[in-house]
Every structure is written in C-alpha cells, then in structure tokens.
Amino acid sequence: DGGITQSPKYLFRKEGQNxxxxxxxxxxxxxxxxxxxDPGQGLRLIYYSQIVNxxxxxxxxxxxSVSREKKESFPLTVTSAQKNPTAFYxxxxxxxxxxxxxxxxxxxxxxxx
Amino acid sequence: AQSVTQLDSQVPVFEEAxxxxxxxxxxxxxxxxxxxVQYPNQGxxxxxxYLSGSTLVKGINGFEAEFNKSQTSFHxxxxxxxxxxxxxxxxxxxxxTGGSYIPTFGRGTSLIVHP
Numbered sequence: 001d002g003g004i005t006q007s008p009k010y011l012f013r014k015e016g017q018n019x020x021x022x023x024x025x026x027x028x029x030x031x032x033x034x035x036x037x038d039p040g041q042g043l044r045l046i047y048y049s050q051i052v053n054x055x056x057x058x059x060x061x062x063x064x065s066v067s068r069e070k071k072e073s074f075p076l077t078v079t080s081a082q083k084n085p086t087a088f089y090x091x092x093x094x095x096x097x098x099x100x101x102x103x104x105x106x107x108x109x110x111x112x113x
Numbered sequence: 114a115q116s117v118t119q120l121d122s123q124v125p126v127f128e129e130a131x132x133x134x135x136x137x138x139x140x141x142x143x144x145x146x147x148x149x150v151q152y153p154n155q156g157x158x159x160x161x162x163y164l165s166g167s168t169l170v171k172g173i174n175g176f177e178a179e180f181n182k183s184q185t186s187f188h189x190x191x192x193x194x195x196x197x198x199x200x201x202x203x204x205x206x207x208x209x210t211g212g213s214y215i216p217t218f219g220r221g222t223s224l225i226v227h228p
Contacts, residue, residue, distance in 0.1 A: 004156075035218075040122065042203060042220035043157075058215075090156055100145065100164060102216065104156030 002027045006091050006105035012113050013078065013085060021076045021108045023091035029103070030096045032074035036060060037088040037107075046089075049074055050096075078110060086111050115140040115208050119219035127227050128196055134189040134222045136204035145214065146187040147205040148178055151221075157203060163187065174198070199226045 004025045013019045025032065031050045035043040045058030049068040063082025068074055074093075078085045088109050092102040120135040138144065145164050149157040161172025168180040178189045187204060201223050207216040 006156075033215075040220060042119075043218040045215065045217075048215060092156075101147070101159050101162060102149075102157070104149075104158065106156045107154070109154075 004091055004093055004103055004105035006089075006108050008108060009106070011108055011110045013110060014113050016080045018077055018079050019085075019110065021078070021089055021091075021110070023074045023076065023105060024072055025074075025093045025103070026072060027093060027095075027103060028071070029093035030071070031094045032068070033092040033094075033102065034058075034064075034066065034074070034076045035090045035092065037090055043090065046076065115144065115206050115217050117204050117206050117217055117219035119204055119222050121222050122220065123223045123225065125225045125227060126194055129193050131192050132190065132194050132198075132224065134202050134204075134224065136187045136189065136219060138185050138187065138204075138206045140185075140206060140208045142208045145207045145216075146178075146180060147207075147216065148172065148176070148187070148189050149203045149205060149218075150174075151201040151203065153200075160189070160202075194224070194226050196226050196228060198224060200224060 007022045033048040034046040044060050046064050047066040049055035065077045090107050091105040116139045118137045126132045147162045148160040151157045161170045163170045163180045171177045176191050201221045203221050204219040205216045207214045
C-alpha cells in the first residue's frame with residue numbers, strides 16, 4: 001500500500017539532546033512538509049521541500065532542521081535550541097508544487113523528559 | 114498572506130442532528146479550499162476540496178461544503194451526524210504565492226456527537 005510512514009510513534013527527549021523524526025513516503029510525491037500540532041493551535045508549518053536537495057523554512061523553523069537527500073525521505077531534527085518541543089508532529093506530502101491535496105502520516109508525539 | 118479562521122473551537126451536537134462547522138478565510142488571490150478530519154492520535158485525511166467550478170462540494174462520509182466568495186467562507190455541513198463523526202476538523206486554504214501553494218490551516222473545530 002502506498003502512503004507515508006512516520007516513526008517512531010512516541011519519542012522522548014532529554015534536556016540538551018537532539019532527536020530525529022523519520023518520514024518516508026512511497027507515493028512518488030515531489031513535495032513534503034512538516035507540521036507541528038499543539039492543542040487549540042491547529043497545524044503550524046515548520047519546513048517544506050518541493051524538490052530533492054531543496055527545502056524552505058515555514059512559520060516556526062527556529063530550533064528545527066531538515067534534509068531532503070532522497071525523494072522518499074524528509075527527516076526532521078528537533079535540536080536542543082527548540083526550548084518547547086513537546087508537541088504532535090505531522091509529516092505530509094503532495095504530488096507536486098501546485099498541491100491539490102496533502103497526504104498525512106500518522107504522527108509522532110514528542111515529549112520532554 | 115492567507116489566513117483561516119474557524120469560528121468555533123468546539124461544537125457539541127446530538128446524534129442524527131444536522132451540523133455546520135464554520136470557516137472563513139482571507140486572501141487577495143484565488144484560493145484552493147479544503148476540509149480535513151483528524152481522529153484521535155492519527156494524521157489528517159481529506160474530507161473534501163474546492164478547486165474551481167461548482168461552489169457546492171460533496172465529500173466523503175456525507176459531508177458537503179459551500180464556497181462563498183463574497184463572504185470568504187467555506188462552511189462544512191452534514192444533515193445527520195453519527196457518533197463516529199466525533200473528531201477534529203480542520204479548514205485549510207492555499208493560494209498562489211510565487212506558485213508555491215503552501216496550505217495554511219485553521220485552529221480546528223472539535224465535533225462532539227452525543228448519543
């Protein structure tokens with residue numbers, strides 16, 4: 001089945017630690033996105049990539065980093081500079097730049113120990 | 114810049130009653146409009162979308178929405194809800210900004226269906 005796979009489902013971060021969230025898609029989509037979801041705040045865009053080896057900052061990129069070395073993969077690193085990382089993180093993809101629909105993964109819940 | 118306002122954070126309703134979830138947007142250019150649904154601890158899935166053409170859009174699970182350009186609204190409706198419709202609903206808008214069409218989401222409306 002085609003889709004987006006996020007792992008792990010739950011992740012815990014210690015103080016000062018960097019953690020990486022995985023996002024893989026087998027839909028042959030060009031564009032991929034990372035959103036952060038906090039209760040009552042909807043989805044906020046962290047980073048997006050519309051083509052391999054290129055990515056752009058979203059509205060809340062500070063404290064996060066990404067890479068897009070392969071079309072299928074768009075990992076997100078939450079760095080120690082992100083002081084409030086506890087949230088639900090959603091990865092999404094769309095067929096091309098003029099996206100008509102986003103396909104979402106099932107999310108990763110990140111918590112701070 | 115585009116923005117989305119979902120006017121109700123929570124909508125309680127009894128089973129088999131009709132429901133309307135409200136969404137207003139702001140944009141200076143033509144837009145694409147979407148409604149997504151999220152069940153607990155899951156990702157979002159598309160309910161319906163408006164790209165162009167007929168302003169009344171039908172989606173999955175009996176939902177429909179109407180695009181009203183003059184009121185910049187895209188309200189979601191269902192004539193008779195079921196317990197299984199209990200979920201978080203998100204309105205989203207995307208527009209052509211240099212051709213990127215990056216979607217912006219509203220804060221979500223929690224639909225709670227009571228038996």
